Amino acid sequence: MHQFDGLVHLHPGTIASGLAFAGQITSATPNLTGMYPNMFQLGAGQLGALPLMPVQAMTQQATRHARRVYVGGLSPTANEQSVATYFSYVMSAIGGNTAGPGDAVVNVYINHEKKFAFVEMRSVEEASNAMALDGIIFEGAPVKVRRPSDYNPSLAATLGPSQPNPNLNLGAVGLSPGSAGGLEGPDRVFVGGLPYYFTESQIRELLESFGPLRGFDLVKDRETGNSKGYAFCVYHDLSVTDIACAALNGIKMGDKTLTVRRANQGTVQPKPEQESVLLHAQQQIALQKLMLQPVGLTTKVICLTQVVDPDELKEDQDYEDILEDMKMECEKYGSLVNIIIPRPNPNGEPTPGLGKVFLEYTDIEGAAKARQSLHGRKFGGNQVVAVCYPEDKFSQGDYEG
Structure with missing residues (x-):
């Protein structure tokens, strides 16, 4: 492998990395199932490819600054092939391909240390359309899509459109125009x-x-x-x-x-x-x-938070009064099996579940009614949060969840 003009060029033996090459044409394209053919163009003079005409080579070199886009904020797992495949796909999805059938991306160079890439498009117009992809989600995170530092606006204006087509279907990839x-x-x-x-x-x-x-x-x-x-x-x-x-x-x-x-x-x-x-x-x-629990999660145990003040649980009499009041209130919704209110540890060590109240009912119906009735109610100025609690954790005395 050797570098030229800031782009990575590969010999035929490393073609599986998914790169295609700017400034080169194809006379033979390998049949690789599931891949984009234009990403596997062979270099001039390789496997019988015809040499480039000087005018074409000069044209591609002259327009490269306007055909490349900067993509920043890439994930550490990004590679040339995944970037090329992804951007060719989303360009097609938004209707941004204007140079005919095939893939918009012809070349990718990645700086893994700084997590950015230069993505080269087939045409100036396609590169301008790609600018609408700023903020698109790639491998789970939004990426920046910008013009490269060598972009010459005045020169680019003579080569093709410098702004994205306003009719692009950005909604197809979760974006909206301008934002x-x-x-x-x-x-x-x-x-x-x-x-x-x-x-x-x-x-x-x-x-x-x-x-x-x-x-x-x-x-x-x-x-x-x-x-x-x-x-x-x-x-x-x-x-x-x-x-x-x-x-x-x-x-x-x-x-x-x-x-x-x-x-x-x-x-x-x-x-x-x-x-x-x-x-x-x-x-x-x-x-x-x-x-934030999965819809439909129901158990016989309800966990209440923001309903008791740990300082009120230190004295035995106060604790018994709270326990009795809680029992009287919660028995309105179903048959209670058990009430657990964790108390502060006298030696100052952390107490799992401190500040919570656990209600165990004989059936799911009672628990569901209690959750629906208690959730959101005001208690001592606080809004009570009532959620289902895993029965296995409760039975094991695990109140930390």
């Missing part, structure tokens, strides 16, 4: 890794732990209407944006891990003065996580 994900601005937040069964109201409830949203867009499949597992939002109070990103990023939801960050940047670090707010936010998230 990826339907929301604009530097404070747009990307929320990825969402379990597909989460509803819009559940996701909004989690995000709104930090404040009301100015905009929210759960990206869905156009044909099925099902969630694609990622969303965008903007907060009314922009000062909470970084707090929400730092607090939510990396949290496990079911079998998924959330990726939450500003859509136009990578890792977000909270400012020092935000640390106390962030701590409170993490506590709120812990409560919200209990609420």
Whole structure:
């Protein structure tokens, strides 16, 4: 392998990497099932390919700055073939291919250390259409699509359109004109890794732990209407944006891990003065996580949070009074088997489940009625959260979930 003009060129023996080559034409294309043929063009002089005419070579060199796009924010697993395949696919999906049948991408160069790529298109017009893909989700995260640093606007204007076609079908890939994900601005937040069964109201409830949203867009499949597992939002109070990103990023939801960050940047670090707010936010998230359960999950055990103050559980008499009051209230909904209210440990060690109340009913119907009746009620100025709790964990004395 050798490098020339910032692009990687391969010899025939390494053709399986999925690269095609700018400045070259094809006289023989291998029949590789499932691959895009234009990604496997052979170099001039290889396997009988005809040499390029000087005029064609000069034209391709002259237009290269206008046919290449910069793609930033790539995942560590991205490679030349996956980038070429993906962008050829999405260009076709939005109707951005204007140079005829085949794949729009002819060459890819990746800088793995800095996680960016140069993607070369067949034509100037296709490169301009690709600029509409800014913010598109590639391998689970939004990527930047920009002009490369050597792009010459005045020269490019003489070569073809410099703006995307306004009739592109961006909705086919979850984008809208001028704003990826339907929301604009530097404070747009990307929320990825969402379990597909989460509803819009559940996701909004989690995000709104930090404040009301100015905009929210759960990206869905156009044909099925099902969630694609990622969303965008903007907060009314922009000062909470970084707090929400730092607090939510990396949290496990079911079998998924959330990726939450500003859509136009990578890792977000909270400012020092935000640390106390962030701590409170993490506590709120812990409560919200209990609420975001798969639809249809029902058990005989209900877990209540924000219903008791741990300080009120220290004295035996106070504890007995709370236990009796709780029993009288919760027996209204069904036959109770057991009530567990974890108490503070006298030696100061952490107590699993402290601050929660666990109600075990004889049947699912009673538990469901209790959850429906208690959830959202005010208790001591706090709004009670009532969720189903796994019976196996409860029976093992595991109150930490």
